[in-house]
Amino acid sequence: MDLIQSESFLSPISISLKVGIAATILSLIIALILHYLLFESTFPGKSIIETIIMLPMVLPPTVVGFILLLSFGKTSILGQMIESVFHAPIIFTIYAAILASTMVATPLMYQSIKIGIENISKDTMNAAKVDGASQFKMYQAIIIPLAKSSILTGVLLAFARAIGEFGATLIFAGNIPGITETMPTAIYVAIENNDMQLAFLFVAIMIALSFIMMLIIQKMKKD
Incomplete structure (x- = not known):
């Protein structure tokens, strides 16, 4: 009980949930915007753009972290702009x-949304176009409601991936207790310190969360 009530146990859980929820919301917004912009587009280079969007799925997380470090580090243009605005x-x-x-x-979010929308009947979308619906109106009234199960699947997968992120987080955000120490980085530190009881608790929580989310996804597919 002392371990469960300790800051070293509760803090990584709290930070992981905050990071996971925020990242899921941001990835949903970004994925919807990207799909809206690329929807039914046929310009040259579209496949390259979609490949870039999907690239973090197959790149090692450490590579993603290194790219973020180069893009937002103190010596980068973006990093300097952020520091000048927020003074940090x-x-x-x-x-x-x-x-x-x-x-x-x-x-993961983009791929799930794309698959869900591609499964919508073309006749339904063509009928909406004939009735004079704009692309935004069609998205709002037809596409998103019909693809809601796929969007929810994307949300669950994105959240599971976000709370499980390790390599990119360690390189770009570090492992600062109470600030950036998430459950995956806490597991790494606990194993290094031979604190197997703490590592086991974090592993059990992450397995339980992932199991519940995958179970929900499987149930949604059956329904």
């Missing part, structure tokens, strides 16, 4: 952890 760098903050998790979660 983004690296080694919870915002860096959120950004890292968003990067790796967005491809």
Whole structure:
């Protein structure tokens, strides 16, 4: 009970949930915007753009973290802009952890949304176009409601990926107790310190969360 009530146990859980929820919301917004912009587009280079969107899914997380470090580090243009506005760098903050998790979660969200929308009957969308519906109205009134199960699946997968992110978070956000230490990085530290009881508790929580989310997804597919 002392371990469960300790800050070393509760803090990584709290940070992981904050990072996971924020990254899931951001990845949902980004994925919907990207799909809206690319929807039914046929311009040259579309496949390259979609490949770039999906790239974090197959890249090693450490590579994603390194790219984020180069893009938002103190010597980068973006990093300097952020520091001049907020008077603090983004690296080694919870915002860096959120950004890292968003990067790796967005491809899963985008792919799930894309598959769900592609399964919508073309006749339904063509009928809406004939009735004079704009692309935005069609998205709002037809596409999103019909693809809601796929969007929810994307949300669950993105959340599971976000709370499980390790490599990119460690490189870009670090492992600062009470600030950026999430459950995956806490597991790494606990094993290094031979604190197997603490590591076991975090592993059990993450397995339970992942199991519940995958169970929900399987149930949705059957329904």
